[in-house]
Amino acid sequence: MRFTTLDGLRRWLDKLAEEVDLVAPTDVDGHVLYRPVTGSDQILFDYERPELSAKDFLLPATEVLLRIEQKGKEVALEEVLPDRKQVLFGIRPCDAHGIAVIDALFLEQDPPDRYYRHHRERTVLVGMACTRMWDGCFCTSMGGGPTDATHLDVLIRPGEEGYFLQPVTPKGVAILEGLPVEEPKGEPLPVEEYNEPVPVVPPEKWRPLFNDRIWMRHGERCLSCRICTYVCPTCRCFDVTDRVVDVQPGLTRIERIRVWDACTSPNYRRVAGGHNPRPTKPDRLRNRFYCKFCYYPEDFGPLGCVGCGRCIVACPVDIDITEVMQVVAKRA
Amino acid sequence: MPINEPLTQQIREHARQLLESERVDCVIGYEASPRGGARPAFVYDPAEVDRLIWSPDCVHNLTTYLHDKKKPRKRGEEPPRVAVVVKPCDSRTLNVLLAERQIERERVVAIGVACEGVVGKDGQPAAKCGRCTDRTPVVYDVLVGEPPEAPPVEDDWSDLARIEEMPPAERLAFWLREFDRCIRCYACRQVCPGCYCTICMFERDDGLWVDAAIDVPQKHIFHLGRALHLAGRCVECDECERVCPMDLPLSLLNRLLVREVEALYGHRAGREETLTPLLFELGPEGSPI
Numbered sequence: 216m217r218f219t220t221l222d223g224l225r226r227w228l229d230k231l232a233e234e235v236d237l238v239a240p241t242d243v244d245g246h247v248l249y250r251p252v253t254g255s256d257q258i259l260f261d262y263e264r265p266e267l268s269a270k271d272f273l274l275p276a277t278e279v280l281l282r283i284e285q286k287g288k289e290v291a292l293e294e295v296l297p298d299r300k301q302v303l304f305g306i307r308p309c310d311a312h313g314i315a316v317i318d319a320l321f322l323e324q325d326p327p328d329r330y331y332r333h334h335r336e337r338t339v340l341v342g343m344a345c346t347r348m349w350d351g352c353f354c355t356s357m358g359g360g361p362t363d364a365t366h367l368d369v370l371i372r373p374g375e376e377g378y379f380l381q382p383v384t385p386k387g388v389a390i391l392e393g394l395p396v397e398e399p400k401g402e403p404l405p406v407e408e409y410n411e412p413v414p415v416v417p418p419e420k421w422r423p424l425f426n427d428r429i430w431m432r433h434g435e436r437c438l439s440c441r442i443c444t445y446v447c448p449t450c451r452c453f454d455v456t457d458r459v460v461d462v463q464p465g466l467t468r469i470e471r472i473r474v475w476d477a478c479t480s481p482n483y484r485r486v487a488g489g490h491n492p493r494p495t496k497p498d499r500l501r502n503r504f505y506c507k508f509c510y511y512p513e514d515f516g517p518l519g520c521v522g523c524g525r526c527i528v529a530c531p532v533d534i535d536i537t538e539v540m541q542v543v544a545k546r547a
Numbered sequence: 548m549p550i551n552e553p554l555t556q557q558i559r560e561h562a563r564q565l566l567e568s569e570r571v572d573c574v575i576g577y578e579a580s581p582r583g584g585a586r587p588a589f590v591y592d593p594a595e596v597d598r599l600i601w602s603p604d605c606v607h608n609l610t611t612y613l614h615d616k617k618k619p620r621k622r623g624e625e626p627p628r629v630a631v632v633v634k635p636c637d638s639r640t641l642n643v644l645l646a647e648r649q650i651e652r653e654r655v656v657a658i659g660v661a662c663e664g665v666v667g668k669d670g671q672p673a674a675k676c677g678r679c680t681d682r683t684p685v686v687y688d689v690l691v692g693e694p695p696e697a698p699p700v701e702d703d704w705s706d707l708a709r710i711e712e713m714p715p716a717e718r719l720a721f722w723l724r725e726f727d728r729c730i731r732c733y734a735c736r737q738v739c740p741g742c743y744c745t746i747c748m749f750e751r752d753d754g755l756w757v758d759a760a761i762d763v764p765q766k767h768i769f770h771l772g773r774a775l776h777l778a779g780r781c782v783e784c785d786e787c788e789r790v791c792p793m794d795l796p797l798s799l800l801n802r803l804l805v806r807e808v809e810a811l812y813g814h815r816a817g818r819e820e821t822l823t824p825l826l827f828e829l830g831p832e833g834s835p836i
C-alpha cells in the first residue's frame with residue numbers, strides 16, 4: 216500500500232498525461248463522464264458513479280477497423296490500431312468487473328477479438344474505491360463491492376488526508392513507479408452506506424420463466440431505446456458497416472467501422488426480407504435480461520451484470536433490473 | 548409527489564367499467580413506481596385497476612404506446628381497443644395521429660384529465676406546464692377532474708431567447724457541444740409519439756442518409772432531421788427532452804419550428820385534427836420557407 220496526497224496524485228497524473236492516453240472522470244456540462252484528459256485539472260477526484268461505464272475505451276462506441284482505398288484497379292487495405300499506452304484512471308470497481316465480463320468473450324474465447332485485445336493490452340486500469348454505494352448500486356450481490364480490487368491493476372482508496380494506492384498486478388506496480396510517495400496518514404475511508412442485497416437466481420432457473428407474464432408486465436412500457444445497453448459496463452453487442460468517406464475521379468476511400476449496437480433496439484434482430492424474430496418490446500427486454508443471467512453465463516462463464524445500477528437510474532420508464540430479479544427469485 | 552386520491556379513484560372507476568364492459572382490451576395509465584414517482588402501466592384485467600394512480604408525477608405522454616396497439620396480437624384477429632389516460636398536452640397527439648391515420652377513433656377511448664400541471668425530472672413544475680393554455684384535453688371520451696381556474700397564459704417563447712441571442716457561430720458551437728454529449732441512444736425518438744416510421748431514415752442499414760457512427764456529424768444530422776420531421780407535428784409534450792440521459796435541450800429545436808409553423812400557417816399541432824401544412828401546402832410563390 217502506498218500513500219500520497221492529492222497534490223502528489225495530481226503531479227503523477229500530469230506526468231502520465233504527457234506519456235500515455237489518460238482517461239478520467241470529468242464534469243461534462245453537469246454530467247460525470249469518463250473522458251480523455253490532458254491534465255489533472257480536468258479530473259474529478261470526488262465524484263459519484265460516472266453515468267456511462269468505461270467500456271468506451273476498450274470497445275469504442277465508434278471504431279475504425281480498416282481503411283480501404285481504391286485507386287483505379289488497385290485496392291489498398293490499412294488497419295488502424297493506436298499503440299500508445301492508455302491509463303483509465305478513477306474507474307469504479309464495477310467498471311473493472313464489467314471489463315472482466317467482456318474479457319470472457321472477447322479475450323478468452325478462441326479466436327479472441329483482435330481489436331479488443333489490442334486495447335486491453337495497452338490499457339492499465341487504475342480504480343477508485345467508492346465510499347458509499349450509490350443510487351441503484353447492487354455490486355455486492357454480483358460478486359463485487361465498493362472497495363473490490365479484483366479486476367483492477369491498481370486500487371485507490373481515498374483517506375482523510377490523501378490516497379492509499381494498492382498495486383494489484385505487475386502492470387499496476389509498473390505504472391506507480393513515478394508516484395511521489397509519503398508516510399501514510401490516517402486510514403482509508405470506510406464505506407458509509409451499503410444497499411440492500413438483491414437475490415441472484417442461477418441460469419437454469421430462468422429457463423422455465425421464458426413465457427412468464429413478467430416480461431409483458433415490464434416489457435410493455437419499455438421504449439426500446441438503447442440507454443440501458445449503452446450505459447452498461449457489460450453489454451458489448453456491436454455492428455460492423457462500411458462507409459464511403461471520399462470519392463474523387465479514380466479514387467474511393469472507404470472505412471470499415473464498428474459501432475455499438477443494442478438488443479433492446481427494434482431493428483437489432485431484423486433479418487433480410489424484413490422478418491424480426493423479436494418483434495415486440497417485451498421480446499426484446501426479456502432478451503436483455505436472459506442474456507445477462509442465462510445465456511452469457513451458460514456460454515461464457517460470468518454473469519452479464521455486475522450490479523452497477525446505471526441502467527436503473529437512467530431508464531426513463533423505471534425498468535429496474537433489481538425489481539425484475541426479485542420477481543424472478545419469487546417465481547423460480 | 549402525493550397521489551391525487553379523487554382523480555385516482557375516478558380513473559380506476561372508468562378503467563373498471565371499460566374493461567368489464569369489454570369496451571376496451573387494455574387501459575394504459577400510470578402506476579406508482581417502486582423508485583418513487585409514477586411510471587406507465589398497462590392494465591388488462593378489471594381486478595387490477597387498483598394499480599392505476601394519478602399524481603403530479605404523471606408526466607409521460609402515454610399516447611406513444613398506441614403505436615404498439617395498431618396491429619392485432621394474433622394474425623386474423625382485430626387490433627386491440629385501448630383506453631389511454633391523457634393530459635391536455637398528450638391529447639393533442641391524438642389529433643395528430645388521427646389526422647395521420649395512425650389510430651382509429653373508435654378503437655381508442657381517451658380518459659382525459661383536467662390537469663393542474665405535472666413535475667419534471669428535477670421535481671419542479673414542468674416547463675411545458677408553465678406555458679400551457681389548455682388545462683382541459685382537446686380530445687376525450689370521459690373527463691376526470693374539474694378544469695382548474697387557470698388564467699389563460701400567452702406563450703411568450705421566452706425559453707427560446709437564450710438561443711436566439713447568440714450570433715450564428717456561437718449558436719452552432721452551442722449545438723455541437725450538446726450533440727457531442729448525445730450518445731445516440733434514440734430514446735428521444737423512441738418516446739416520441741410522432742416518430743413512428745417503421746425504419747427511421749437515420750437508422751437504415753445501408754446508411755443512405757447518415758452512417759451508423761456515434762460521432763458529432765451523424766448526431767448533428769439526426770437531430771436537425773428529426774426536428775424537421777416533427778415540424779408542425781410536435782405537440783410540445785417535451786418527452787424527448789425528459790427521457791434524454793444526457794439532458795440535451797431538445798425542446799429548443801422543436802419549439803423554434805413550432806413557432807415558425809405557427810407564424811407561417813397559424814397551425815399548432817394537434818389543436819385540431821389536421822395534418823401539418825408544412826409538407827403539403829404551398830403558397831402562390833411555392834413553399835413559404
Ligand code: SF4
Pocket residue numbers: 436437438439440441442443444479500529530531532533534734
Ligand atoms: S429498459 Fe429503459 S433504458 Fe432500456 S430500452 Fe427499455 S426504456 Fe430504454
Ligand code: SF4
Pocket residue numbers: 443446447448449450507519520521522523524525526527536
Ligand atoms: S445490467 Fe444494469 S446494473 Fe447490471 S451491469 Fe449493466 S448497467 Fe449495471
Ligand code: SF4
Pocket residue numbers: 736741742743744746747748749772773776777
Ligand atoms: S426522425 Fe424522421 S425518419 Fe426517423 S422516425 Fe422520426 S419521423 Fe421517421
Ligand code: SF4
Pocket residue numbers: 728729730731732733734735736787790791792793794795797
Ligand atoms: S435521448 Fe438524448 S442522448 Fe439519446 S439520442 Fe436523443 S438526444 Fe441523444
